[in-house]
Amino acid sequence: MTNTSATTYNFKVVLLGEGCVGKTSLLLRYIEDKFNDKHLTTLQATFLNKKLNINGKRINLSIWDTAGQEKFHALGPIYYRNSNGAILVYDITDEDSFGKVKNWVKELKKMLGSEIVLVIAGNKIDLEHERTVPLEEAESYAKMVGARHFYTSAKMNQGVEDLFLELTREMTEKLEQNAQNEVTRTSRVLVVDDEAPVQSSCCAGSKSN
Amino acid sequence: MISFILEMEGAYDEIISENPFFVELKNEYANLFQHCIAQSWIICVPRIGSLSTRVFTVEDFCAHILVPSDELPESHYSTLTEKQVTVANKVITLEVTKSLPLQSHILFEETFYTEDFIKYKVWCIEYPLEPTTNTGTHLITKEYLTSINDCIDLLWTQAAGRQVLDQIEQSVQLFLKNQPSLPIAIGPLRDSISELYTQCLQYALQNRRLREKSKVCKTVLENIKMAVECYMQQLLFESIFKPICTSCAYEDSHLNKKIRNMCDIQLKDLDIKKELFHAVPKAKQILSKIDTYSTVLEKVLCLKQALNTINKTDSSNNVVLLTADDLLPVFVFLVIKSGLPNWYSQLTYMKEFRFSGVGKGDADESAFLITTLEAVIEHIQSGALSGPPDPESYYYESDLTEDNLNERQRKNSFTESISTSDTNTRDETLEYIFELIKANHTEQVQAILLRNKRHLETIKEHESEILKVSLDKKYQFHNEDYDDNSDSDSDIYEKLCHPLCNCKKCCSKIFKNLLKTSPTVTSRDSHGLTPLHVACIHGKAAIVELLIEMEADIDATDLNECSPMHYAASRGHQNALLLLLHSGANINKTNVDKNTPLHLCVNNGHMNCVKALIYFSEHSRKKLMINATNENGNTPLHLASKWGYEGIARLLIENGAEPSIQNHNNKSSFDFAHNLKILQVLKSVTPNLYEYIHITSSDVTVLNSKPEKLFNTKFQKLKFKENNASKTVKNLKTIERIFKAISYGDVKLACFYMNIDYTNYKNNNSNTTLCHPLCACRSCKKNNESQTDFDVNFPDSNGFTALHYAAKYGLDELCNILILNNANVNCQNKRGQTPLHLAALNNKTVVIEILTNNGANINTIDLSGNTPLHNASEMGNIGASKVLLNKNPDITMLNGSEKSALSIAKEKVHLTIIDLIEKYANKS
């Protein structure tokens, strides 16, 4: 067995966006491959895990859904702190929701800088005929802030997997870059390598064998 | 075997690509494997250790490859050995001829992507899908630790002996012995415990068996860490939780005050899905037990269980998906209703003392649950929860604007109300009055109530006349004709002589009918609330005063036997409370739960009302029952102690509250104290009565004879005292109290201590006179003198005067009052600072404005040579700098270190201030 296969990355991803843009639907589509379906194996869609193995790298995504109501907006920082990635969702038929994405981007950039990987998802493209957010505007905005932009439909299962895969790819890249740069590792993302010594001080004892 | 399904999501983990079964399939049966991938078939991999190591046959692999059926690809599969398999709720069921079906739990799913991005899924399963297979030795008896007993069990059985447990125990004992008093600050406490944890874990892994088992499987290692942490926490809990509560005492008491004041909140106020309602009581019951657990693991599981209760099924057994939008409000509701006094401490414990989870990153389910609790607490704390603001709000939900106010008034006119056939009219109009009160429309309330009162009098007049007439006519009327009180409005016209008749008898009938629909001060709604209750609920002091003047029953009780004073106290409306007290309301009235007003304001953390009750009783002969017990036998001090209101507890203790009184569960206030700060207050039970009772018995006699004389007597006394050295000491004490009051921001109290009549200043612009806590005399209304006999320039030992303090704390109102009472605006303390310096240092812009407008020297210097502008610039106080620069200061002045205000700003890099000063320099 090669050593690389033993590496597991733990990533925390938050879903942010106005209420009703389809955050929960995207999450359930990704994890359960279902839409508006009563028969789910999970009873809650607030926190879900997804294990991936991309080309030998084990990745554990912990995806945190958030409440979209405005009254909970102030709680954002509590949820997104220590996140490796954020998915900012808007509804292509709702201009306000795109404005909300811009606010989130501003806030995240201010609070977390480039620590966090951002992707923007324009959801409900099955409703293309009702689009109010201009295509070019959304894409050029995403480009400007350095975020990938995806068109998704939780309903028709379009673009959802690509969205999460690309985010995972970027988060992995960022992490490996950081590790290469010999940046002192935070406990935020811990690379658990069974052969390597444990980084976190309080678990140091566990590897004393 | 499936019983642990509810436990932590994703708790089991292993590296599939190292699982011998998977490795062999991939390497030895590459064709089969590739075919699987190409067809998107699912590969089941029995978890490591569930298969005895042996050579696998091709059948073994085929039995673990699932081909989705065409009709139901999500739930029905067949294996390559042609067996039928169904999947539901993460359990695989394999139909077996002859015997019971074989079941295996799906531990997790892993989605693989190959180099060329072909995707396939692997399910790690609990047991092999072959009835014939000999299942291997079970390395792990239980994957999921759910209680302290599981932890002990794991460390005991897996290590084959008690030695690991014993070692942990010894380490903990040694730790406690070496640190007889644990640090009260969270950081150091966490660090020292974290060290202890590392040490205990080392002991555990020195055990050969544990070490070997943890090498085989990652989950075992995780479980050992968790078990060590739990066992250690169990042993430590008693010793560390009090220090944690103590360092969180401030946050907890503030949170408690917020929660107490919204404990009437209803599910519907929080926009919670109706489908979730029925599960809430059960969830609440589970969650409120969180304080009975001593380990982080169990506390987190308690959170998890509470949520599981909610998200299972609705009342008709449909699965209800719990989303983030519901999770927060439900959780907010549960926390508010749980009745626990130390949520913040619970959160801190879970957040900071979870050592074993760190390896998984901050993103696992426990972290999610803890974060959710944190978000909930933050949400409650922030006050963003405006709702249900008033439990009574459903009585009068309409929104009242100036426009519809007039409209409604017209509708409310005499003819309207008499012609209406709506039997609810009475409630409606009373409801309207309540709305007016809430909106503080004093005049309208007065107008309506007065008009109705007049009508009432007219009716009485008419009645007596009719009675006379009827007696004269030897009683011609039938009794039932007369007794029409119970008749509904609709038949009123049938009872009249003729529809337009206005004979006295008919008029009386009409008026009586009107009375039913026209509220007076004595009217009540269906909950027994009078207008005075409502005015007190909303703290509308002017209306309270009006209603009292109109002879409202000040001790009227509603269905809960609450008097208006109960509401004023529980809502923290000091003014309303004082008005009631001064009008002779019963200070010790008990409601249905035997709570006095004091209980209620203590429970809700309203220090201002507690003070008002205590001071009022000191000044009048009304004795406040400081140790009154409610239905549960709790005294006000029990409540203050439970919710951690330190200031209130101290005040109660100082006024004779007895902490050793036991409630009906034999618990004293000591037992209710959950942190050391409160405990300390309770233990300081040597009430310094003379310090706090400002009025001697001779004063009381004076008070009883004629209220006006009280203050005069006191003035004289103070004057006398000044001649005498021991009196100076007393003055110093007074000064100390004054400063304390100022630091609380309690202007009224400060004025009282200085014998300044606060009400006079308050009412300079309006005619309505409000009583205040400390003014026992009604004559103060007439007293327009703004002089006091107390020397407001009396300094404390550091040379601070009241004006210094008022400036420091930014009490603009008090500054004005003091200046009117001849306070010296330029007096210096021992460091040469004037009040203006202190205002500049603390960025109190309004105070600066007041002081400079009243002759404060803008260029005054303290002993270090600093002008107020130096101070403002040093502190980076932009507002203060602006105001000061408007007053033409001399910016060339240098302080003792030869620095100008500008150079200080530059030194501190306060860019805005540099800018301001430079602009000013250019201008002049």
Ligand SMILES: Nc1nc2c(ncn2[C@@H]2O[C@H](COP(=O)(O)OP(=O)(O)O)[C@@H](O)[C@H]2O)c(=O)[nH]1
């Ligand atoms: N047409 C369409 N509707 C969608 C799509 N995604 C979500 N919705 C609908 O949008 C509504 C809100 O979705 P939800 O996932 O609850 O949004 P959230 O509040 O952001 O979590 C639901 O009625 C969904 O059925 C989509 O891709 N297409």
Ligand SMILES: [Mg+2]
């Ligand atoms: Mg949602």
